[in-house]
Every structure is written in structure tokens, then in C-alpha cells.
Amino acid sequence: MEQLLGSSITYRIAVGPQQGRKVFTLQTLPACDEAFDAGVGKVAGFSLHAGVAARADQRQKLERLCRYISRPAIxxxxxxxxxxxxxxxxxxxxxxxxxxxxxxxxxDFIARLAALVPKPRVNLTRFHGVFAPNSKYRARVTPATRGRGGRHATTADPEERTPAERRAAMTWAQRLKRVFGIDIETCPACGGSMRVIACIEAPDVIEKILDHLDSKTAECKATQRPPSRAPPQRGLFDETV
Incomplete structure (x- = not known):
């Protein structure tokens, strides 16, 4: 994967007999020698665009920007x-x-697509400098004061937290309900509250549990009585006879 990533960011062919050469391009327009616009820079093969900003009240502009950065790769x-x-x-x-x-x-096109697939269990957004997770200044610059030595780390009572702190400290079950509408803390049968007692991540253990539940479901269906039938009704033929 490191080789595919390196070839992708340097516009080189990753695999095949032409490996290492520049990707073939079509230049159908004349070159433009104009200077970069404000907020856009390119240094050592990397480009950075920081020319778009949105105020707090410009929600539509912020939505367009979020849709732009979350668009598909191709x-x-x-x-x-x-x-x-x-x-x-x-x-x-x-x-x-x-x-x-x-x-x-x-x-080579498949190799380019493979380079775009995120690694498993790796955050897609990474913070550096004072926003890094282990920075001692992170609690001073984040809205929820999350970080080493911040109020979020020392506050024990959830009721004493601010709304921003409560949003930042959501559990994965709460996020599952908020994002996908799946509520695992409410019993679907009686509506009572449920709590998470274990989190199983091992694939072999998960497979054993699911196989056991499938077998139990099949046994229950086999032992169930057939649904009751209504009593026979007399038809016109019986009345005539």
C-alpha cells in the first residue's frame, strides 16, 4: 500500500510494465502562467487551498463546503x-x-482506487499541533475543552457538563442512535431500558454467537404448533342436499 500511495501522489504508474513512469495525460488547453489566487499555495508537490471561509450565520455556504469535501473520489x-x-x-x-x-x-486504475480506500480502524481526520490529541494546549483551543488537563477530563458528574461537553462525550451507542436511528438501549419487546454489558469484537466469537442464535430460532420454529384453523363452513351445496 505504501508503494501505491507514493505512486498516487507523485502521478506515477504503480503497477505493470510502465511502472515508475509518469501517468499519460492529455493537454488540450494552453498552459496558464497566472499567479495563484489568494489563499491557495503549492509547495514541493503539495497544494493547499484555504481561500474559502464561512461565517457562523452562513449555514448554506457551510453545507455546500461540507458536501464538497465529502464528495466521492471520482x-x-x-x-x-x-x-x-x-x-x-x-x-x-x-x-x-x-x-x-x-x-x-x-x-493501474484499480491501484489508484485501492490507494483511496481508508485503512481499517484509522481516523480519516487527523489533527496536528495544538489540536493533536496529546497536546497540552488542546483543552485551551477546543470548544468542549477536551484534552489533557481540560474540564472534560476532570468533570465526574455528567449533569455538571455543558451542552458542548455532553455532545463531545457521546457514547458509541448514542452515536449509533443519532446517526442511523438504531436504538440499542431500549428493549423492542417491552420498551424498557437496556444497558451494554459487553462489547465483542472478535470475528470468531461473533460467528459462534450468531450461529447459536440461528440454531435456536430454527428449533423454536420447528416446535411451534401450526396456526389454528377456523371451523368448516357449510356451503350452498350442503344446504341443497
Whole structure:
């Protein structure tokens, strides 16, 4: 994966006989030598765009920005095949050198997609500097004062926490209910409250438990009596006879 990631960020072919070479591109527009716009920079092959800001009352602008940063990695409507079977991807915004299309061999295109898959159990958003989890200044710059030495770490009574602190300290069960509408703290049969007594993560143990529940369900269905039938009704033929 490290090789695929390195080839992806350097625009190199990751696999195949052309490994290590630059990806084939189509430059159908003249190069643009204009300076970067305000808030946009590019240094040592990395680009950073910090030219978009939204005030607290600009909720629609914030929503558009969130939709933009959470968009899929590729747009299928701009994806096509060439006559020789290669994958051609049209860029939404041409590069400054006039590049409008990028062409990959099928195997190399799969390698690019594999490089975009997040690693398991790794946070997609990482914080550095004073926002890092182990920074001693994180509690001073976060709204919920979370971090080493913050109020969130020392407050024992949940009722004494502020609304921001309570939102930041949600359990995974509460997040499951909030995001997906799955309430595991309420009994579906009687409506009573339930509590989590264990969290099982081992796949083999989970498989054994599910297999046992399936077998119990099959046994219960086999021992159940068939549904009762209504008494026979006399039809017109019986009345005539």
C-alpha cells in the first residue's frame, strides 16, 4: 500500500510494465502562467487551498463546503474507456499546464482506487499541533475543552457538563442512535431500558454467537404448533342436499 500511495501522489504508474513512469495525460488547453489566487499555495508537490471561509450565520455556504469535501473520489459521468481499452478520466477543472484528461491502464486504475480506500480502524481526520490529541494546549483551543488537563477530563458528574461537553462525550451507542436511528438501549419487546454489558469484537466469537442464535430460532420454529384453523363452513351445496 505504501508503494501505491507514493505512486498516487507523485502521478506515477504503480503497477505493470510502465511502472515508475509518469501517468499519460492529455493537454488540450494552453498552459496558464497566472499567479495563484489568494489563499491557495503549492509547495514541493503539495497544494493547499484555504481561500474559502464561512461565517457562523452562513449555514448554506457551510453545507455546500461540507458536501464538497465529502464528495466521492471520482465522478462516474466523467469516466470512460478509450478505443484500446484504457481508462480515461476527464478532470473537472483543468490543470494549470492545460491537462484536461488523465489516462490509466485498467490495472493501474484499480491501484489508484485501492490507494483511496481508508485503512481499517484509522481516523480519516487527523489533527496536528495544538489540536493533536496529546497536546497540552488542546483543552485551551477546543470548544468542549477536551484534552489533557481540560474540564472534560476532570468533570465526574455528567449533569455538571455543558451542552458542548455532553455532545463531545457521546457514547458509541448514542452515536449509533443519532446517526442511523438504531436504538440499542431500549428493549423492542417491552420498551424498557437496556444497558451494554459487553462489547465483542472478535470475528470468531461473533460467528459462534450468531450461529447459536440461528440454531435456536430454527428449533423454536420447528416446535411451534401450526396456526389454528377456523371451523368448516357449510356451503350452498350442503344446504341443497
Amino acid at each position: 465522478a462516474e459521468k466523467r469516466l470512460s474507456l478509450t478505443s484500446n481499452g484504457n481508462v480515461r478520466y476527464q478532470l473537472k477543472t483543468p490543470y494549470r499546464d492545460g491537462t484536461t484528461h488523465v489516462i490509466f491502464e485498467p490495472l
